[in-house]
Amino acid sequence: MLKHWPPLGTLRGFEAAARLGSFHKAAAELHLTQSAISQQIRGLEAYLEQPLFFRSGRSVSLTDAGHDMLSTTQALLQQLAVGIRRLGQYQKPNQLVLNTTPAFARHWLLPRLGDFRRQHPQVDLWIFSTDEVPDMASQTIDIAVRDDISSQAECSFKVLHADRLYPACHPNLLALPREQRTTLHGEREMDWNHWAVEAGIDVGQKDQGLNFSDPGLLLDAACAGLGIALVSQLLSRQARANGLLQPLVEQTIRGPNWALLTHRDSESNAQSFSKWLLSNLEAASHTT
Numbered sequence: 001m002l003k004h005w006p007p008l009g010t011l012r013g014f015e016a017a018a019r020l021g022s023f024h025k026a027a028a029e030l031h032l033t034q035s036a037i038s039q040q041i042r043g044l045e046a047y048l049e050q051p052l053f054f055r056s057g058r059s060v061s062l063t064d065a066g067h068d069m070l071s072t073t074q075a076l077l078q079q080l081a082v083g084i085r086r087l088g089q090y091q092k093p094n095q096l097v098l099n100t101t102p103a104f105a106r107h108w109l110l111p112r113l114g115d116f117r118r119q120h121p122q123v124d125l126w127i128f129s130t131d132e133v134p135d136m137a138s139q140t141i142d143i144a145v146r147d148d149i150s151s152q153a154e155c156s157f158k159v160l161h162a163d164r165l166y167p168a169c170h171p172n173l174l175a176l177p178r179e180q181r182t183t184l185h186g187e188r189e190m191d192w193n194h195w196a197v198e199a200g201i202d203v204g205q206k207d208q209g210l211n212f213s214d215p216g217l218l219l220d221a222a223c224a225g226l227g228i229a230l231v232s233q234l235l236s237r238q239a240r241a242n243g244l245l246q247p248l249v250e251q252t253i254r255g256p257n258w259a260l261l262t263h264r265d266s267e268s269n270a271q272s273f274s275k276w277l278l279s280n281l282e283a284a285s286h287t288t
Contacts, residue, residue: 004009006047013040014052018062018070038169042178048054080266095124096135096266099144103216105129112280120174120272132213142266143273147256149189155261161281163255164233167195167203170225175245178204182227186218187210188256204228232259234281 016026017037027034028069045052052066062070100109105127116125128134133148136155151157173181183206185191192205209227212218220225222229223244229243232255239245260277262270 006044010044011038012043013037015073025084056086088229094122095142096269097126097128097133097142099128099141101146102129103235105217106216118274121273136261138261142263143270144261149259149260153205159257160260161258164252165230165255166252167177167228167229168245169222169228173225183209184218184221184227184229185209186215187213192230197252201249201251203248
């Protein structure tokens, strides 16, 4: 069993020689001597305990093992090169890594990103949407906007918006009798059990129907006319403005609180986004 990896330089030398079919050309490409390339290949062959090249004078050709090793080496070096290039994003001075839920990213943030970009073109925003709550202490995240977070160590915590929920559907669905409308169910607070306790109004909801773990997908389904849903007032604002949703009743109930977590090392860099976010959420509250 192989106990360690061969040196990376040895793999680069092998790949160049195999690709170019010449130790001399490989040496020229890597700015090494032909002797150095030959030594690297011999070392790699000794490590693998089998020949990788047929040698005939100055010409070389790959053995079957060499062809196999070339495919593996090229894939490895390509993956390594991509990974190294990707690290460059962490060196951008104005980069801001934002974590949020897929629902917030798609239904609230995306329609407003153009406005943020126009106001703050210098900010290199990276949107990292996840279903799981991030660990701000261990992950490379500057700021988080979510409806399922609480305070964390090394972060400032601020409640941004108290959401409201209401039953709605696509306007075309209103022409159907209530008993023919499918009920769309969500998880957490966005469920009809919550509506029954808080509002106590029957809008034709049933226990059976279609079920969604993602509030954003639930909202998409309601907008597509698949049934009636209990939706977020904050996330559904754009859909209502576009005529894709209509409330079944004017009653709303308490929903989740949207909050902001900012890592203490990122407070200065996150300032422009935080101000823009607060301004837009305040404006949304006044128009609700």
